[in-house]
Amino acid sequence: MVTADRSPYDTEFSYRLYNFSRTSPTDLALNPKYAEGLKKLCQNYTKDPTMSAFNDVMTPGKFDNMYYQNLDKGLWLLASDQALAADRRTKPFVELYAKNKKAFFQAFAQVMEKLSTYKIKTGKDGEVRDRCD
Structure with missing residues (x-):
């Protein structure tokens, strides 16, 4: 379940890390350690549109x-x-x-x-x- 009020920066996958649903900011289907690693990698995603992940x-x-x-x-x-x-x-x-x-x-x-x-x-x-x- 994804919230409808996503930021324009949430076009690829960041919403799954920070704005997934009303009950959980992170998609619980993601491996927890992987999600934490992505959060660290993507912490400046709103300021750096060139950031990427494999x-x-x-x-x-x-x-x-x-x-x-x-x-x-x-x-x-x-x-x-x-x-x-x-x-x-x-x-x-x-x-x-x-x-x-x-x-x-x-x-x-x-x-x-x-x-x-x-x-x-x-x-x-x-x-x-x-x-x-």
């Missing part, structure tokens, strides 16, 4: 399946991350990719192959994004 806190510089392993431990950053692990339609994939790195890499390769068949927009038809949030 989506995978365990292996941030490595491409692996740790992201999926983290979801079950409450080490997720975005609401969409939690939704992947909670939704009955996507939970089996989260569980599979958490247990089986090879299955994750195979699925990722298949998706990248599918994406490569789409026409890339260039020039005035394309769009360059400076922010990915």
Whole structure:
């Protein structure tokens, strides 16, 4: 449950740390130690719009399946991350990719192959994004 009166700074994940609900400022589904670490990292989020946090806190510089392993431990950053692990339609994939790195890499390769068949927009038809949030 998220309060409707969020600050403009609460667009990504900070509301889950400071303004989650009327009964708890922090989302109780987050791992408590992780939430405390994020609070320290993000303590100046209203003053520093460039601050950022890794989506995978365990292996941030490595491409692996740790992201999926983290979801079950409450080490997720975005609401969409939690939704992947909670939704009955996507939970089996989260569980599979958490247990089986090879299955994750195979699925990722298949998706990248599918994406490569789409026409890339260039020039005035394309769009360059400076922010990915």
